[in-house]
Amino acid sequence: MGQCGITSSKTVLVFLNLIFWAAAGILCYVGAYVFITYDDYDHFFEDVYTLIPAVIIIAVGTLLFIIGLIGCCATIRESRCGLATFVVILMLVFVTEVVVVVLGYIYRAKVEDEVDRSIQKVYNEYNGTNTDAPSRAIDYVQRQLHCCGIHDYSDWKNTRWFKESRNNSVPLSCCKPNVSNCTGSLTHPGDLYPEPDHKRTVSSRHFVPCAHMVPLICPASRAWMRAAPGPTPASHLHPSTSSITACVLELVPLSLHGCEALVVKKLKEIMMYVIWAALTFAAIQVKMLLQTQILKVPYLFNC
Template sequence: MGQCGITSSKTVLVFLNLIFWGAAGILCYVGAYVFITHDDYDHFFEDVYTLIPAVVIIAVGALLFIIGLIGCCAPIRESHCGLATFVILLLLVFVTEVVVVVLGYVYRAKVENEVDRSIQKVYKTYNGTNPDAASRAIDYVQRQLHCCGIHNYSDWENTDWFKETKNQSIHVSCCRETASSCNGSLANPSDLYAEGCKALVVKKLQEIKMHVIWAALAFAAIQLLGMLCACIVLCRRNRGPAYELLVTGGAYA
């Protein structure tokens, strides 16, 4: 019965470590996705510390790959030191992922205030030229999220760029994809996206944070199972002579 339990634990542990390798790749992908997406919206979010969860989750992904290697070898060799190292590293990663979840929720709550403060500045400095990073960011967001202005297209009337152009038109990035003849004229509001960008940017950034949170929670649960299996193997290994007799098929004198 004991041998069956330890064999099952080893099998599950090796299988879990294969999952850890897959998880390492997924976590690194999620972290990279957050970085890439944040780069598209960084003009609407000034607090660089919001990238901390992404940095941590990439580091966790790299560490999980090493843990997976240790976790595959240690149970097969029944290495006490290897299994102990495996459990300690898993515990460290588990605590780190809990921190990621907490930070994710903290920064997710700050998103709306950050965007509200930043988006006003970005629209105010818009100059309509492609080399200008802030202008490119606005055009990109309006096209990608199908939005226009901060709350709606009328917000453009308060921008310096609109007042300087004096042609009663806003940028064509506000034009609906279905309006092929749209030139940004306010005389044809039906050709323009009706929804403002602020709410959609907030929603997008909060979704990104939730990707990080759910990824961390999912793999934290798997790691708990990994620690449990490793502890079972360690406990059996530490039973001393009785354990050795059970494994080798020996008998008491």
């Protein structure tokens, strides 16, 4: 009966080690994906500490592979020292995964500040050549994220490249892919990625579902909107509605298509991959350890 229990425990441990190998591969893939993707956006943040969670997650993946190897050999050979080492390292990996989750949340919150601090500098360094790293980075981002300029295409007017070129145009990476013969000219804004949001064009239909909330959000603006149906510039609204409009617009991000907002969104999504990967495998480890009662393997600490 005792021999049967030992055999059963060995089978469970071997299966557990195979899962750790699979987890190691997945974690290393996630870490590598983060590295490769961040490399495309590295000009938009200055501090390399944002990659620390990715480095740790790759290290954890490598460690899980080693754990699986140690656990497999120790289980087959019934080595009490090997299995004790297996358990200790497993606990360290769990702690490391918790650290990854914490760091991921901390650095995710800093992404927006990092991008905001450096993106203007990168755009000012643009010179339109493929040999220049900042230029390649901007063209890549604008093509991949379908954006133009920091907030919209009009931001290019403030760049050194625009002023020196004197052709009233933006880079070709701002052109929509379905538009032929696009030259980036500002005289044809329809050829470019989304038009500026700072025109503050609003529609009454956007406010109808939440009109009853306006007095709660803006106590000073209790008048009902009397704007005509259809999109209407905020400056043309009835005076009694202008305060409501101004208040609501302050609460809604003005640029939903600017490169800055989209880069921040992309980088935060990537960081969430790391957080969820670490959190998921930490939870799996705890659950499997509790279910298999690995610490109660008959021959683990037997003398």
